[in-house]
Amino acid sequence: MAGAGGGTSDVQWCFSQVKGAIDDDVAEADIISTVEFNHSGELLATGDKGGRVVIFQQEPESKNQPQCRGEYNVYSTFQSHEPEFDYLKSLEIEEKINKIRWLPQKNAAQFLLSTNDKTIKLWKISERDKRPEGYNLKEEDGRYRDLNTVTTLRVPVFRPMDLMVEASPRRVFANAHTYHVNSISVNSDCETYLSADDLRINLWNLEITDRSFNIVDIKPTNMEELTEVITAVEFHPNQCNTFVYSSSKGTIRLCDMRASALCDKHAKQFEEPEDPNNRSFFSEIISSISDVKFSHSGRYMMTRDYLSVKIWDLNMESRPVETYQVHEYLRSKLCSLYENDCIFDKFECCWNGNDSVVMTGSYNNFFRMFDRGYRQDVTLEASRENSKPRSVLKPRKVSTGGKRKKDEISVDSLDFNKKILHTAWHPLDNIIAVATTNNLYIFQEKLN
Amino acid sequence: MSGDNEETQTTENTPMDEKQVQDKVISPEKSEEAKLKARYPNLGNKPGGSDLLRKRLQKGQKYFDSGDYNMAKAKIKNKQLPTAAPEKTEITGDHIPTPQDLPQRKPSLVASKLAG
Numbered sequence: 001m002a003g004a005g006g007g008t009s010d011v012q013w014c015f016s017q018v019k020g021a022i023d024d025d026v027a028e029a030d031i032i033s034t035v036e037f038n039h040s041g042e043l044l045a046t047g048d049k050g051g052r053v054v055i056f057q058q059e060p061e062s063k064n065q066p067q068c069r070g071e072y073n074v075y076s077t078f079q080s081h082e083p084e085f086d087y088l089k090s091l092e093i094e095e096k097i098n099k100i101r102w103l104p105q106k107n108a109a110q111f112l113l114s115t116n117d118k119t120i121k122l123w124k125i126s127e128r129d130k131r132p133e134g135y136n137l138k139e140e141d142g143r144y145r146d147l148n149t150v151t152t153l154r155v156p157v158f159r160p161m162d163l164m165v166e167a168s169p170r171r172v173f174a175n176a177h178t179y180h181v182n183s184i185s186v187n188s189d190c191e192t193y194l195s196a197d198d199l200r201i202n203l204w205n206l207e208i209t210d211r212s213f214n215i216v217d218i219k220p221t222n223m224e225e226l227t228e229v230i231t232a233v234e235f236h237p238n239q240c241n242t243f244v245y246s247s248s249k250g251t252i253r254l255c256d257m258r259a260s261a262l263c264d265k266h267a268k269q270f271e272e273p274e275d276p277n278n279r280s281f282f283s284e285i286i287s288s289i290s291d292v293k294f295s296h297s298g299r300y301m302m303t304r305d306y307l308s309v310k311i312w313d314l315n316m317e318s319r320p321v322e323t324y325q326v327h328e329y330l331r332s333k334l335c336s337l338y339e340n341d342c343i344f345d346k347f348e349c350c351w352n353g354n355d356s357v358v359m360t361g362s363y364n365n366f367f368r369m370f371d372r373g374y375r376q377d378v379t380l381e382a383s384r385e386n387s388k389p390r391s392v393l394k395p396r397k398v399s400t401g402g403k404r405k406k407d408e409i410s411v412d413s414l415d416f417n418k419k420i421l422h423t424a425w426h427p428l429d430n431i432i433a434v435a436t437t438n439n440l441y442i443f444q445e446k447l448n
Numbered sequence: 449m450s451g452d453n454e455e456t457q458t459t460e461n462t463p464m465d466e467k468q469v470q471d472k473v474i475s476p477e478k479s480e481e482a483k484l485k486a487r488y489p490n491l492g493n494k495p496g497g498s499d500l501l502r503k504r505l506q507k508g509q510k511y512f513d514s515g516d517y518n519m520a521k522a523k524i525k526n527k528q529l530p531t532a533a534p535e536k537t538e539i540t541g542d543h544i545p546t547p548q549d550l551p552q553r554k555p556s557l558v559a560s561k562l563a564g
Contacts, residue, residue: 248501280477
């Protein structure tokens, strides 16, 4: 299937698979914290609160069968990070994987970066399907042979073995962040990457672990004057000198690394003007950007704040070119959402392969897709009730008015503990991965 | 004459109603803000900003003093210490951790259920 399908008007989604335990009693460690397809879409990585990474691989035999190309099976799993305690600062360091980013594939092995709050690691995932047999000096079980019994020269040969997938940490990038790392982004030059914490952004070379360059520092000299933190960072998909970072105040700054070594002065600042009359206690909190993603083309970028998704044209800083309401009905629930901390939930967003549709999560295990061309949107649900193989997902609707139609769900019935924060879209195909609290759902476009 | 009176009364009432309707329609946020301030009068006038940011930067901060800890451990032998309510992490160091309170910091040895 070439390309990533048309608009939501003609695309129907159906269930493919769900991964994870069925029981409602969710262990903290099983909470999924990041989901990411690799550049070919063949591999799908997840990270969880327990510091573990699970990588799924698209079933090679199903790849070419349109009906079941959304079949992913476990390829590798490993413990990426472990809990630590910084005794000097009296700081507990969670093992939760905040982000995973794949490197473009250069040889037979796959590489990914995974990060927790403090340390970024480069993992190599490689396959082994042959092993040497017939050593001259060793027995098959490894014991050395008595040299007196060796009378002929025997050259070991490689024989096939059951496929083994090994994950090994190749680099550990540590001790560069005072605050909590929230995002990482690999450069299109495949040599460098960025890591951002609340107040600083560092540039690393993938080969060098003992130093990194600080290129953005927004720490005020007096911490009492702190008004803004960095929430996400991303490199431009093809301009290796350009990156953007978003803030808790709803602004996005674009920086050009050619201008100076320290990019504190931005080249562009994207901010939507706010009507001062509409300002409330919640305004700043809900304007905080939780995710920023460039389009594949590099012409646009998308930001997610608490209630909406905005598309920005890099050529226009004054306001977004498109704004999509994710769950506007929550605006009249902000008081209780503040009390239960849901107002601080960090939703991510993603583009489809040809930048025509964007997707983001919501509550009650709902997720939303917005078709930019057809100007249509749809709300779908990730639930075990719709988990019959290839069953088509029915659009869901939240009733906002007084009258609730059949099949609609009222705002007060929404389960705010069931949040979809992480979603991912296959780079070339209409296959999506949606993470609920502890389950991973894979959906694919229904083809007739 | 009665007609005139009715007219003036009607025109006087309408602007008020409209304003009330407008307030509700224009700013559901503001009515939510009023609700919040009613519940938490000490919230302060700072827009939800710097306090929250600073709390966010301090995430993970635990206060541990081995002297306090050992004294608290000694006290347990004599009487039951009240267990601290697991509130949202307070920034103060008032709470002295006791052996029961210290969380297990072992890494998860169990494989992810996603791989099951």
